[in-house]
Amino acid sequence: MALVCEVAVAGFILAALGFTLSCVATAMNAWKTMTTTVAVLSETTVVGLWYTCVDQGTQWECKAYDTFLGVPSTLLAARCLLVLSDLLSFLGASVTFIGLRCIRLPCEITSRTRGALTACAGVLCSLAAATTLVPVGAITYQTVQEFWDPNFPDYMPRYELGDAVFLGWGSGVSSYQDGP
Template identity: 30%
Template sequence: MSAGDTVSFLLGMVGWVLTGVCLGHHQWKVSTLDGSVITTSTIYENLWMSCASDSTGVYNCRDFLSLFGLSDYVRASQALMIISIILGFFAAIITLFGLQCIQFGTSDPVAKARIASGGGALFIVAALTAMVPVSWYAFNITRQFYDVLYPGTKFELGPALYIGWAGGALQLIGGICLCLACKRATGATGEYAYKYRAPRSSLRPVSRNYPSEVDNSSNYGKNAYV
């Protein structure tokens, strides 16, 4: 399974990097142009700050003044995204030690498969903890956009959310592939499954049939004795 677990590890790593890019991206939500005739500035926010840019491209950002002044879903999204980054880091380290091509630590293929399977499980958890806040954030943006009684600025989905979904999906696929590959490698009984085929030989064993001992005295008649 050396090729399969390596590809799965790379998928998880790419997804982890995209999750980090999503966390630091400025545009989680962007102010909508729907219903605006003249737009002089664009407002966009992420989990940590709010920015505004004018038509000339000059922008200014300010951090949120108080953590407790934010909405509950924003604070929960901050915590879940940080947890996802940490879990993805440990998943990558554990999976790296479980790769068959890495000659470090144990060389037992069963132990390698179990280590890689543990890393794959962590990739799955990291993917879920990244996709939940991204989806939750997008749900609130959509709900406020279609709420006719909402008095504040309405926003649309920013590019950071799509990056977060892509990163979570890649981590999820990589983790599932790692778990499935390691399950096939260890087999149903928990032992490393491999097929052994004896080498074929062109020489066939020759069976030799030796004649049984025969009483030669029966071949002589009584007249042969004096």
Template identity: 25%
Template structure:
């Protein structure tokens, strides 16, 4: 059962990592709203790297952000968190591959593999939390500007890339929890087996001692 839980966790985390990578590349993190706007023939959309404009016939023109230092602090922080999430996801994938019981990579010890799989699960949880914080922070800024009546710039709505990122973060966190639980379950089974084995050996020793004592009394 723990092997099934472990394999399920790995599939979820791997899928979450891929979705988070697709989110970072996606251009539709925020889309200009038509609410209260007079001009609806064109739309604006942005992500962490560039801003684009699309006209009514579907032709887009994108402009990359010129300099890092001129960007708002929250965009710089979101960039760092998303890249950190991808790096952690890559490390978690390598660790989990080494810790899977169905692979011959790394150590052949079941206890060592369980520890490596648990470490991989924790790394994936951190990766999911990192991307979750970045996406939620970005979404909070969009909603704050949208409902601010004194904000004079272009107002945006949440793009579908944010929902994609939330889904990827949840998959990564859930898969990491599965991996950690499977490793804990395997470790608990090993401890229980060791305790049972120790108790059985103790009973055998006591029985042998009683047999020797009985033999001495008979003599």
């Protein structure tokens, strides 16, 4: 019984970690970064799901996308899927917590119900992982393809992967580990 409880608690911790990382990755602006240097001035452009920011060393300026239709299609799909992932991972972590055998609830829950809750939590967390990994993979693929594009001049700066991509990978992996 103690081992079952420890494994279930570990599953809950992974689900909560997946939820936290998913929310942070969704809110972060650093999905794609590009640094350009002209003479002694360095400028970093950061593309996010919600804003595009420019850091000129002493000044940091962010601008939201002007219109819904002005958002690149990959980022628009990533927005939708990551918000859905946040919702699914929150529900998955909540159901995981309710299904824990170590937790005493005010109402009595049978072992059959706990099993159904565990299965439901696994499905929710697996869906959350999929809705995180698909947009993160698409943005990664697009960024790598653009970076290595032979038609792009060598002297032009190129976008690279930002920190939010790596948090997205971590979120997807930790959410999936709680699956059935």
